[in-house]
Amino acid sequence: xxxxxxxxxxxxxxxxxxxxxxxxxxxxxxxxxxxxxxxxxxxxxxxxxxxxxxxxxxxxxxxxxxxxxxxxxxxxxxxxxxxxxxxxxxxxxxxxxxxxxxxxxxxxxxxxxxxxxxxxxxxxxxxxxxxxxxxxxxxxxxxxxxxxxxxxxxxxxxxxxxxxxxxxxxxxxxxxxxxxxxxxxxxxxxxxxxxxxxxxxxxxxxxxxxxxxxxxxxxxxxxxxxxxxxxxxxxxxxxxxxxxxxxxxxxxxxxxxxxxxxxxxxxxxxxxxxxxxxxx
Numbered sequence: 001x002x003x004x005x006x007x008x009x010x011x012x013x014x015x016x017x018x019x020x021x022x023x024x025x026x027x028x029x030x031x032x033x034x035x036x037x038x039x040x041x042x043x044x045x046x047x048x049x050x051x052x053x054x055x056x057x058x059x060x061x062x063x064x065x066x067x068x069x070x071x072x073x074x075x076x077x078x079x080x081x082x083x084x085x086x087x088x089x090x091x092x093x094x095x096x097x098x099x100x101x102x103x104x105x106x107x108x109x110x111x112x113x114x115x116x117x118x119x120x121x122x123x124x125x126x127x128x129x130x131x132x133x134x135x136x137x138x139x140x141x142x143x144x145x146x147x148x149x150x151x152x153x154x155x156x157x158x159x160x161x162x163x164x165x166x167x168x169x170x171x172x173x174x175x176x177x178x179x180x181x182x183x184x185x186x187x188x189x190x191x192x193x194x195x196x197x198x199x200x201x202x203x204x205x206x207x208x209x210x211x212x213x214x215x216x217x218x219x220x221x222x223x224x225x226x227x228x229x230x231x232x233x234x235x236x237x238x239x240x241x242x243x244x245x246x247x248x249x250x251x252x253x254x255x256x257x258x259x260x261x262x263x264x265x266x267x268x269x270x271x272x273x274x275x276x277x278x279x280x
Contacts, residue, residue, distance in 0.1 A: 153193035157186035
């Protein structure tokens with residue numbers, strides 16, 4: 001919801017009562033009542049009137065950004081819970097689909113530096129694997145942009161690049177990462193030179209921290225092993241896929257609520273919004 005909808009209405013108390021009204025309406029749907037589906041949090045996006053480029057910084061994109069922030073926050077909190085439960089250790093690592101170059105500026109958790117530093121400490125046994133990437137983003141040791149396009153494109157089957165260190169600056173300070181690129185397959189034909197290459201990332205907790213070559217090699221070898229068996233024809237992106245990621249995505253999608261049910265829920269929510277807007 002837009003944040004100005006909340007003006008003079010009691011802050012979180014209003015948000016809580018608003019969710020209660022929504023839940024009361026959507027519980028009129030049998031499926032929602034049977035499954036125990038509830039709305040328990042209301043995200044507010046800014047409506048300060050200064051939207052800049054209206055094709056990019058518009059209210060719709062601001063609302064979507066709030067949802068994306070919530071998803072990324074949930075991802076970090078999940079990793080924190082895995083560590084708390086001792087599920088991540090020297091013998092059990094986590095492969096994360098995509099980069100973990102998190103930025104406190106794009107978070108609903110706030111800009112608490114201590115909180116962000118604590119969340120980063122949970123990523124010592126996590127490897128981020130990206131299927132798509134920009135090979136131009138790495139700086140060299142002098143801070144100049146270093147194009148790795150040719151180096152990455154010319155990787156032989158099962159070969160990796162050197163390991164690069166880079167710094168990401170944000171309002172909360174600086175974060176440090178180590179990155180390398182790995183070709184997963186031995187193929188004669190590829191759609192592009194990057195089709196079966198993944199970008200691998202690990203968090204460095206300190207600027208001068210390093211990761212042993214043996215660890216990088218073991219991780220790379222296991223990523224290559226996880227790229228098999230194949231499931232050709234099941235996903236057009238398969239050339240860039242790790243099999244566990246494919247299975248996880250398939251499992252999650254199989255549990256999606258039917259789109260017709262979602263549409264009915266949205267219609268019920270719209271009724272609540274119209275009532276409250278009329279009252280205001």
